[in-house]
Amino acid sequence: xxxxxxxxxYDAYDEEALNLKKLEEIFSSIASTYGYNYIKxxxxxxTELFTRSVGExxxxxxxxxFTFLDKGGRNISxxxxxxxxxxxxIVTNKLYAxxxxxxxxxxxxxxxxxxxxxxxxxxxxxxxxxCVGINxxxxxxxxxxxGYKSLxxxxxxxxxxxINTLGDESSRExxxxxxxxxxxxxxSCMCPDCQRRFETNVLRILDCKVEEDxxxxxxxxxxxxxxxxxxxxxxxxxxxxxxxxxxxxxxDDTLVRxxxxxxxxxxxxxxxxxxxxxxxAIGAGGxxxxxxxxxxxxxxxxxxxxxGLERINALLKIIEGEKYEKPNIxxxxxxxxxxxxxxxxxxxxxxxxxxxxxxxxxxEKSIKxxxxxxxxxxxxxxxxxxxxxxxxxxxxxxxxxxxxxxEISYENLIDKLDEVIGLGDYEDEK
RNA sequence: GCGACCGUGGUGAAGUGGUUAACACAUCUGGCUGUGAACCAGACAUGCGUGAGUUCGAUUCUCAUCGAUCGCCCCA
Numbered sequence: 427x428x429x430x431x432x433x434x435x436y437d438a439y440d441e442e443a444l445n446l447k448k449l450e451e452i453f454s455s456i457a458s459t460y461g462y463n464y465i466k467x468x469x470x471x472x473t474e475l476f477t478r479s480v481g482e483x484x485x486x487x488x489x490x491x492f493t494f495l496d497k498g499g500r501n502i503s504x505x506x507x508x509x510x511x512x513x514x515x516i517v518t519n520k521l522y523a524x525x526x527x528x529x530x531x532x533x534x535x536x537x538x539x540x541x542x543x544x545x546x547x548x549x550x551x552x553x554x555x556x557c558v559g560i561n562x563x564x565x566x567x568x569x570x571x572x573g574y575k576s577l578x579x580x581x582x583x584x585x586x587x588x589i590n591t592l593g594d595e596s597s598r599e600x601x602x603x604x605x606x607x608x609x610x611x612x613x614s615c616m617c618p619d620c621q622r623r624f625e626t627n628v629l630r631i632l633d634c635k636v637e638e639d640x641x642x643x644x645x646x647x648x649x650x651x652x653x654x655x656x657x658x659x660x661x662x663x664x665x666x667x668x669x670x671x672x673x674x675x676x677x678d679d680t681l682v683r684x685x686x687x688x689x690x691x692x693x694x695x696x697x698x699x700x701x702x703x704x705x706x707a708i709g710a711g712g713x714x715x716x717x718x719x720x721x722x723x724x725x726x727x728x729x730x731x732x733x734g735l736e737r738i739n740a741l742l743k744i745i746e747g748e749k750y751e752k753p754n755i756x757x758x759x760x761x762x763x764x765x766x767x768x769x770x771x772x773x774x775x776x777x778x779x780x781x782x783x784x785x786x787x788x789x790e791k792s793i794k795x796x797x798x799x800x801x802x803x804x805x806x807x808x809x810x811x812x813x814x815x816x817x818x819x820x821x822x823x824x825x826x827x828x829x830x831x832x833e834i835s836y837e838n839l840i841d842k843l844d845e846v847i848g849l850g851d852y853e854d855e856k
Numbered sequence: 857g858c859g860a861c862c863g864u865g866g867u868g869a870a871g872u873g874g875u876u877a878a879c880a881c882a883u884c885u886g887g888c889u890g891u892g893a894a895c896c897a898g899a900c901a902u903g904c905g906u907g908a909g910u911u912c913g914a915u916u917c918u919c920a921u922c923g924a925u926c927g928c929c930c931c932a
Contacts, residue, residue, distance in 0.1 A: 486930080489857075490931085540929095541858090541929085542924080543927090544924095546930095619929065694932090695932095705932085707931075732932060734931085734932025737932060762890055763890090792889080794890090794891070795884090808891085808892090812890060824892095829892085
């Protein structure tokens with residue numbers, strides 16, 4: 427009986443695992459330059475935390491959560507996103523009493539029980555940030571631009587930033603009433619999904635892709651006419667400040683997010699690969715005013731976003747093609763003859779102490795096989811040690827890219843490796 | 857949750873109701889016992905996602921199930 431991997435999950439190994447991990451490192455370090463600190467919260471929380479925060483009308487909570495009773499009878503859910511947990515942590519630890527805003531970034535696995543598709547898993551990784559505590563459009567822009575620049579940095583040269591405003595609470599309520607009013611007598615001839623949305627969340631009707639419905643939606647009232655002057659100014663300030671930084675955006679007034687907690691500005695990052703692959707949003711976020719108070723803390727405005735690491739990784743693989751980074755080592759030691767094995771092994775351990783990435787084959791194999799192994803391990807250099815070399819304490823160092831080979835003494839080995847491998851790294855970065 | 861399509865070795869894949877499941881790449885061994893190639897000779901699926909059924913006989917037909925992919929829904 428062979429065990430099967432669970433639906434919607436995947437194993438990452440080799441370059442995929444390497445690059446996923448690298449993405450986390452890069453995003454983390456860029457977030458640090460923006461003054462964000464790492465926060466880690468539990469993988470599961472009380473179910474109610476999510477129904478309260480993400481929203482009972484949202485599909486995520488409604489039908490996509492992994493929910494169960496633990497042995498103590500507690501109602502538990504695997505996190506479908508990380509914002510709610512971060513908010514809870516802020517309340518639990520009374521972090522809101524510190525200097526505001528609180529700026530945290532996170533990276534972790536989240537769970538949603540959905541039908542799997544390309545770029546969509548039931549357990550996937552999110553990297554995100556939350557800036558909590560101050561209602562100031564500068565923070566919105568700071569956050570949007572952090573996401574934007576991070577994505578640019580890892581290789582998305584032509585990003586699409588979609589942005590919209592949902593207005594403040596009263597603007598949004600008025601707008602919803604207007605929408606209901608508009609769709610009231612038309613809804614019966616719209617698609618079943620829209621009819622459902624009409625009841626649960628009118629805003630989402632704007633998202634509908636059915637052609638017939640689009641015609642009706644086109645003439646629906648626009649949020650713009652229902653925004654309070656304050657909300658309009660807020661949004662305009664955000665746009666102006668984005669312009670100042672030459673961050674390009676597209677205003678998309680049909681952009682409404684699926685999580686219930688957003689207000690004011692919302693945004694999504696998109697990328698369409700040259701081969702047409704479109705994985706949907708690779709990152710998305712927005713401003714929210716009531717989440718912290720919904721979870722039992724003070725009422726503080728916040729803004730945040732989350733990236734989907736698998737989607738980002740999949741697109742980068744297409745963009746970078748051959749250059750997509752593979753695991754590698756610095757040096758592969760090739761030993762010839764029984765008596766050189768131990769000598770080589772000890773040398774290898776010594777080099778590892780100096781933080782070189784070194785490996786060797788501990789079986790007896792022909793030089794041919796060992797060279798092939800070196801290639802397969804993606805080694806930069808091979809160090810060939812035969813009994814003659816062992817006697818003389820002198821080896822052959824072969825550059826596996828250029829095939830050049832030099833003779834080098836034991837004394838000079840580490841210096842030479844420093845020089846030659848350091849150089850290799852430098853060239854890689856260029 | 858709904859619809860479509862698919863599932864053969866490490867990989868890409870051909871194929872048939874019936875004794876040895878083609879071909880290619882990769883890998884291993886030897887020819888060549890110290891340098892990644894080429895060439896030559898061998899090796900490599902007790903098996904065709906899983907389970908059941910039809911049949912004298914199924915990888916090939918039927919059903920179920922699991923899984924991938926795509927569309928819808930939703931989302932990162």
